[in-house]
Amino acid sequence: MSTTEKKRALWVPRHPEETNAARFVRYVNKRHSIQLKTYHDLHRWSVAADSLQHFWRDAYSFLELAPPGTKQIGNMLESENTNSVPLFPPPRFFPSDTLNIAEFLLRNGKADNVAIHFVREGVAGIEKVTWQELRSRTRVVYDAMVSSGVGVGDVVASVISNSVDAMVICLASLSIGALWSSASCELGPVAVVDRFAQVKPKIVFADDGYVYAGKVTNLDARIRQWAQELGESGGRLSDVVIIPYCSLATDVSKIYKGCSWDSFVGRGKGRELAFEYLPFSHPAFILYSSGTGAALKVKTDMILQHDTREVDVVFQYTTTAWVMWLLNFINISSGASMLLYDGSPFHPKPTTLLELSEEVGALCITDVFSVTIFGTSPRYLSELRSRAIVPREQFDLSKLRLVTSTGAVLSEDVFNWFYETGFPPTAQLVSMSGGTDIAGCFVGGTPLLPVYAGEIQVKALGMAVDILDAARDAVVSVEHLGQAGELVCTKPFPSQPLAFWGTGGPGKYKSSYFERFGPHVWYQGDFIQMEMDTGGLIMLGRSDGVLNPSGVRFGSAEIYAVTETLPEIDDSICVGQKRQGDADERVLLFVKMKQGQSNSSKLETTLKQAIRARYSPRHVPSYIFEIADIPYTINGKKCEINIKQIVSGQKTAVSGTVANPASLKLYERFLHLPADNKPARAPKSKI
Numbered sequence: 159m160s161t162t163e164k165k166r167a168l169w170v171p172r173h174p175e176e177t178n179a180a181r182f183v184r185y186v187n188k189r190h191s192i193q194l195k196t197y198h199d200l201h202r203w204s205v206a207a208d209s210l211q212h213f214w215r216d217a218y219s220f221l222e223l224a225p226p227g228t229k230q231i232g233n234m235l236e237s238e239n240t241n242s243v244p245l246f247p248p249p250r251f252f253p254s255d256t257l258n259i260a261e262f263l264l265r266n267g268k269a270d271n272v273a274i275h276f277v278r279e280g281v282a283g284i285e286k287v288t289w290q291e292l293r294s295r296t297r298v299v300y301d302a303m304v305s306s307g308v309g310v311g312d313v314v315a316s317v318i319s320n321s322v323d324a325m326v327i328c329l330a331s332l333s334i335g336a337l338w339s340s341a342s343c344e345l346g347p348v349a350v351v352d353r354f355a356q357v358k359p360k361i362v363f364a365d366d367g368y369v370y371a372g373k374v375t376n377l378d379a380r381i382r383q384w385a386q387e388l389g390e391s392g393g394r395l396s397d398v399v400i401i402p403y404c405s406l407a408t409d410v411s412k413i414y415k416g417c418s419w420d421s422f423v424g425r426g427k428g429r430e431l432a433f434e435y436l437p438f439s440h441p442a443f444i445l446y447s448s449g450t451g452a453a454l455k456v457k458t459d460m461i462l463q464h465d466t467r468e469v470d471v472v473f474q475y476t477t478t479a480w481v482m483w484l485l486n487f488i489n490i491s492s493g494a495s496m497l498l499y500d501g502s503p504f505h506p507k508p509t510t511l512l513e514l515s516e517e518v519g520a521l522c523i524t525d526v527f528s529v530t531i532f533g534t535s536p537r538y539l540s541e542l543r544s545r546a547i548v549p550r551e552q553f554d555l556s557k558l559r560l561v562t563s564t565g566a567v568l569s570e571d572v573f574n575w576f577y578e579t580g581f582p583p584t585a586q587l588v589s590m591s592g593g594t595d596i597a598g599c600f601v602g603g604t605p606l607l608p609v610y611a612g613e614i615q616v617k618a619l620g621m622a623v624d625i626l627d628a629a630r631d632a633v634v635s636v637e638h639l640g641q642a643g644e645l646v647c648t649k650p651f652p653s654q655p656l657a658f659w660g661t662g663g664p665g666k667y668k669s670s671y672f673e674r675f676g677p678h679v680w681y682q683g684d685f686i687q688m689e690m691d692t693g694g695l696i697m698l699g700r701s702d703g704v705l706n707p708s709g710v711r712f713g714s715a716e717i718y719a720v721t722e723t724l725p726e727i728d729d730s731i732c733v734g735q736k737r738q739g740d741a742d743e744r745v746l747l748f749v750k751m752k753q754g755q756s757n758s759s760k761l762e763t764t765l766k767q768a769i770r771a772r773y774s775p776r777h778v779p780s781y782i783f784e785i786a787d788i789p790y791t792i793n794g795k796k797c798e799i800n801i802k803q804i805v806s807g808q809k810t811a812v813s814g815t816v817a818n819p820a821s822l823k824l825y826e827r828f829l830h831l832p833a834d835n836k837p838a839r840a841p842k843s844k845i
């Protein structure tokens with residue numbers, strides 16, 4: 159695009175003054191006698207050294223997190239000057255406040271309204287769980303947990319589907335002050351032991367089986383294996399409670415500390431549900447990759463960035479192994495109704511999720527008969543497009559207000575498809591990026607500003623995001639130059655992890671985020687750029703996957719932005735290859751072709767020309783290969799680092815969360831390629 163050409167907005171806010179964010183601006187203006195007007199004014203104020211504390215305290219009270227009867231919210235940090243507070247060691251937030259997250263989550267829903275619409279693959283109908291039922295199911299599990307000796311600070315773990323049970327068990331654990339940690343059912347026994355041996359749970363809940371893409375998997379043998387190994391790993395496991403989710407009649411006597419759901423529940427003594435009020439910084443969730451802080455951050459994202467309201471029906475597609483499960487769980491605090499789905503997004507039909515979105519309504523909210531907020535991923539949207547599904551023609555999605563996408567970079571091409579062909583143009587498409595480690599977003603959406611193709615709209619409120627020079631370890635911002643660089647955060651935020659679990663935790667925490675730029679700068683490991691025309695943000699990929707041939711740095715997402723425009727390509731993965739004795743690296747692009755298509759020399763030429771024209775000759779991959787499969791994690795992230803290591807002859811650690819680990823083998827043959835790698839001279843090579 160030429161510099162004089164203005165970018166066209168794909169979506170513009172219609173009634174910005176009616177949004178939660180606009181109400182919040184009026185609220186802080188009044189409280190502090192200031193005159194913030196735009197989103198950018200609000201963001202600047204939310205991260206300034208002398209008002210960061212005001213922002214988080216105001217968000218705390220505006221979002222009504224404090225327990226009923228709280229007279230005053232204390233200071234966010236002990237020190238008033240947030241410039242002097244490092245992010246590591248992690249500061250304690252709101253040191254004088256107490257809260258119980260479960261009480262907060264269950265506080266707002268009206269007894270007879272539907273809290274959760276639950277749909278399971280392979281099970282007909284929609285289970286409607288009212289708020290009253292949710293509270294009473296939580297009470298039953300709470301009662302049995304107390305009888306089983308679960309107390310403040312104990313870990314409750316679950317190998318569980320994205321079900322109502324998962325929410326109920328988590329709520330019961332949090333009401334006691336126990337910590338929650340979950341894994342999804344498809345994880346193998348080694349991965350389950352890897353995770354839970356570290357956190358030493360007191361109780362583990364496990365579904366007896368799961369259903370995915372039409373197949374029922376009985377987990378009996380896997381549970382036996384991991385329960386035995388967990389028991390031997392020296393923890394304090396007292397029960398492995400089997401949930402008869404698939405009615406598979408598991409023999410619990412064969413499982414180490416096995417206990418049936420009925421005998422577990424039978425331990426209850428009829429106790430009322432009670433909430434343990436704990437310090438703001440009391441831990442609540444153990445997440446893998448990396449408290450109340452999470453609740454404040456998630457609420458801020460939901461209400462102020464996504465404008466979630468009480469009348470919304472929210473549908474986030476996720477498993478219990480992804481941080482989006484936690485975000486969705488905290489979502490219930492808005493009193494909004496949710497659709498919970500367990501199963502494959504494409505089974506029995508590729509339009510299953512869209513059908514559900516149309517169908518699900520909320521009891522007692524007569525004018526809402528469809529999902530209004532749909533949370534998904536770039537992969538899902540690309541898949542709809544490549545299957546030629548046109549949601550807005552096939553379904554009534556007129557009530558859909560917001561579609562959020564996370565987990566990977568959402569390409570410009572998918573943005574354009576969304577508005578030109580795919581979804582109702584009135585829906586706001588929000589691409590967001592944060593991480594498991596921060597339980598929320600660094601950058602995301604706002605209802606106050608337009609949406610542009612390929613761009614994340616804004617930096618999230620209260621998050622002092624900056625873009626630092628990727629070639630240096632010094633704190634040098636390149637944001638105002640429009641240059642690509644490292645995404646960092648330079649001020650403390652309440653959803654920072656409290657610690658890394660287990661021995662050596664503080665050291666691992668420090669080396670993960672603070673080695674690169676020091677204790678005042680959180681280094682996220684994402685490569686990002688600001689679009690100077692619009693102020694939007696463009697994610698370019700993970701920093702460790704950054705491509706760097708002959709000193710030109712660019713992100714894999716830039717290459718995917720081109721491959722995604724070619725209809726014959728189903729998917730692609732782009733990595734750097736390092737060779738022994740060569741300081742430079744070359745770029746390899748692997749393309750998975752659609753059925754019936756092949757990587758012809760014409761396609762290679764088209765690809766190279768498109769990359770050269772859009773970026774530069776130095777962005778053109780040295781080699782383009784056809785490949786039969788692309789490895790993904792179960793959360794839909796491409797395994798670029800594994801491939802980069804494999805093609806560079808380095809050892810690679812394959813985590814239990816790779817959904818299709820066999821595909822990694824396909825890349826081993828690319829270790830030995832001819833030495834010469836002049837760009838654009840890529841020989842055609844197929845497998």
Ligand SMILES: CC(=O)CC(=O)O
Binds near residue numbers: 482565566598
């Ligand atoms: C909010 C996110 O960024 C979620 C993720 O890590 O995929």
